[in-house]
Amino acid sequence: MPYETEFFTTVFFLFGAILGSFANVVICRLPQRESVAFPASHCRHCKTPIKWYHNIPIFGWVILRGKCAACGKKFSVRYAIVELVMGLLFAFAYVRTGMDITLAERLIFIFCVVTASVIDLDHMILPDKFTLSGILIGLAGALVNPERGFWDALLGVLVGGGILWLVAYLYWVFREKEGMGGGDIKLLAWIGAVLGLGSIPVVILLSSVVGAVVGLLISLRTKDGLRAAIPFGPYLSGAALAYMLLDGPSWTRWYLALHGLE
Numbered sequence: 001m002p003y004e005t006e007f008f009t010t011v012f013f014l015f016g017a018i019l020g021s022f023a024n025v026v027i028c029r030l031p032q033r034e035s036v037a038f039p040a041s042h043c044r045h046c047k048t049p050i051k052w053y054h055n056i057p058i059f060g061w062v063i064l065r066g067k068c069a070a071c072g073k074k075f076s077v078r079y080a081i082v083e084l085v086m087g088l089l090f091a092f093a094y095v096r097t098g099m100d101i102t103l104a105e106r107l108i109f110i111f112c113v114v115t116a117s118v119i120d121l122d123h124m125i126l127p128d129k130f131t132l133s134g135i136l137i138g139l140a141g142a143l144v145n146p147e148r149g150f151w152d153a154l155l156g157v158l159v160g161g162g163i164l165w166l167v168a169y170l171y172w173v174f175r176e177k178e179g180m181g182g183g184d185i186k187l188l189a190w191i192g193a194v195l196g197l198g199s200i201p202v203v204i205l206l207s208s209v210v211g212a213v214v215g216l217l218i219s220l221r222t223k224d225g226l227r228a229a230i231p232f233g234p235y236l237s238g239a240a241l242a243y244m245l246l247d248g249p250s251w252t253r254w255y256l257a258l259h260g261l262e
C-alpha cells in the first residue's frame with residue numbers, strides 16, 4: 001500500500017470508530033426518545049459521567065475492562081464491537097472506493113445502516129428516522145453523484161420496497177398474520193436508493209440464505225425452535241454492505257446470466 005493510502009486508511013478507521021461511539025449513544029437513547037446530545041456520556045446504572053479518556057472508542061472499554069469506574073457495573077462488550085466494526089467498515093470502504101463523492105455516500109450509508117440494525121436487534125424496530133431519510137438521501141445522492149443514475153435509484157426504491165410489500169401482503173392474505181415488518185420494506189427501498197435496482201435480487205437472495213442458515217442454527221440450540229423471533233433487518237443490512245463493498249455488481253451479472261437474462 002502506498003504511504004498515503006496507509007495514512008488515510010488509519011484516519012478513516014479512527015473516524016469510523018469515533019462515529020461508532022456516537023452510534024452507541026444513538027442506539028441507547030433514540031428508542032427511549034432521549035436527546036442524543038445531552039447529557040454527556042454517563043453510566044446508565046449509577047449516572048456517573050464517563051471521563052473523556054475512558055470514552056475513547058474501543059480503548060476506553062479495554063482500559064475499564066468492561067466495567068464502570070465508579071460503580072463496577074458491567075458495560076456490554078457490544079459497545080466496543082460496534083466501534084470496531086464501524087472503524088473497519090469505514091477503513092475498508094475507503095480502500096475499496098478512493099476519495100470521492102461515492103465514498104461520502106457509502107460512509108453515510110454504513111453509519112446509518114449499522115446503527116439502525118443494532119436498534120432492530122434490540123427492539124425489533126427500524127426507525128423511520130433512518131429508513132425514510134435514508135431513501136431521500138439515497139435519491140438525492142443519485143442526482144448529485146455522476147457515477148450513479150437517478151432512474152436506477154428510483155427503480156431500486158420502487159422494486160425493493162414493492163417486492164417486500166408484496167411478500168408481506170401475500171403472507172397476510174394466506175397466513176393471516178404479519179410476516180414481514182414495515183421497517184424491512186422501507187429498509188430494502190433505502191438499499192435500492194443507494195445501491196440501485198441491480199442490488200435488489202442479490203440482496204434478497206443473500207440475506208434469505210444467510211438468515212435461513214442462522215435461523216436454523218439458532219433453532220437447533222434453543223427450545224423456541226423456528227418460532228423464535230429474529231429481526232430480518234440485520235440480514236438485509238449485512239447483505240447490502242457486502243454487495244456495496246465486495247463488488248456486488250459482478251454478483252448481479254452472475255445472477256442474471258444464471259437465469260439467461262444477460
Ligand SMILES: [Zn+2]
Nearest residue numbers: 043046068071
Ligand atoms: Zn456506574
